Amino acid sequence: MSKIEKNPVFQAAGATISDLRKSYGNNEVLKGISLEVKPGEVVCLIGPSGSGKSTLLRCVNLLEKPNGGTIHVGGFEATDPEVDLDRMRQNVGMVFQQFNLFPHLTVLQNCTVAQLKVLKRSSSEAKKIAAENLERVGLGDFGARYPDQLSGGQQQRVAIARALSMNPTLMLFDEPTSALDPETVGEVLAIMKTLAKAGMTMLVVTHEMAFAKEVADRVVFMDGGVVVEEGPAAEVIGNPQQPRTQDFLRRVLDPTHVDI
């Protein structure tokens, strides 16, 4: 278990990934990944660049089409060719490294557009929900601004509020703080921690080991398209068993260290 205390307020669903395979041409990027995220659980995905973390995350909501294996998210089998992908994605929030806010819409509209067009909520209800979620990420007064009038950290918090406004039961984060200035990383991680406390199911790709150690229920270390090691955060990060994990963590935790 993670070190933080949880008081669930979110409705949570889990995800089950089994024997997931994905290739780009001849390049097999995911070589049979199996992974379970239980409802309300926070799983951090770590690993070197190019190990397939983003690809795995993007397969979960079918932004990438897997070549094999199955993915179950909530009540949906994402890999079923008949599945209603748009319905499934309404339940799966995604937060991108580059924020991907809609620049032609205000902060409030960013948070209401999908509620209105996809969930067909009324304008007043959508605004109310958007305002609640902007409040939750500490940006209650920023609804009328445009994304380019915000700092990187603020933009990422809006992106989180936008995803939350759809009432997802599972949230995917792909290196949400990697594009941020160091001084704004903390504010985004703090929001993610409050989500974890509130019982959101989260699958997080991150290089923030301190965050993973404190917030994650489980940490999964990937390398070369396979899961090398997984377990409680304290064990995988604090006492890794596999040489590849040890090597990776040594480089991440002590960037100036070089093996010669």
Add this chain to the structure above:
Amino acid sequence: MAMTTSQRARISKIVQAIIFVAVITTLVIVADWPKIRTSFFAFEKLGPMFPDLLLVGLKNTIFYTVISFAFGLSLGLVLALMKMASFAPYRWLATGFIEFFRGVPAILVLLAFGFGVPAAFPEAKWPFAVTVMLSLGLVAAAYIAETLRAGLQAVPRGQTEAARSLGMPAWRAMVTIVIPQAFKIVLPPLTNEMILLTKDSSLAFILGMTAAQYEMTKFGREGITSLGAGITPLIVAGALYLVITIPLSLITRRFENSSARTKR
């Protein structure tokens, strides 16, 4: 003696000014002013051109331009989407079309539609305006397609991905997220295309027109032969083109400025 750069620049500026004044003076002295007035600015003789130059000519110029643009824009959007399609034959078809109609003179397309089609299909009778719309529209579509494709592709992929991951179907992501952003990008080149079309509408004369079909340039040409006012009719027609095209440019510039402001 060595000169500094600023000294040299000053001397070059003075020389340019002297040449400019000399050229103007020569032209003013050499020119036959009374002749210039009667052949360029004989406005008093233009009475018979009005009000038809405006009610028929200006109206037809705008009419031919608008219908050709509307057709070109619709077809251009289809071609742009075809060019981005994953089905390769669509892409080939669109590329072939675009390369062809960008490469041949508009006047040739007009002639083909105006004389070739009636010859080949004697039964097919369609109004003059449709011939103009189809021929000028096909050429415009080729340019517009490339403009639209570039605009749509200039919107980052992450925008579509964010929209899809919020549960939007592909068409909804296109309509609500991608197209509004692409619109800002393509508005200036589309206005440019509209300006070109405004001028190209004058090519319609090549098909032979009845008086009710005259556009502004045709009125100008008629005026030259019938009014004895030199090329004054053309000067007036030319000014009327500017009345259409300059506001178009101004609108675009304003739009560019305002979108530059929201871009921080």
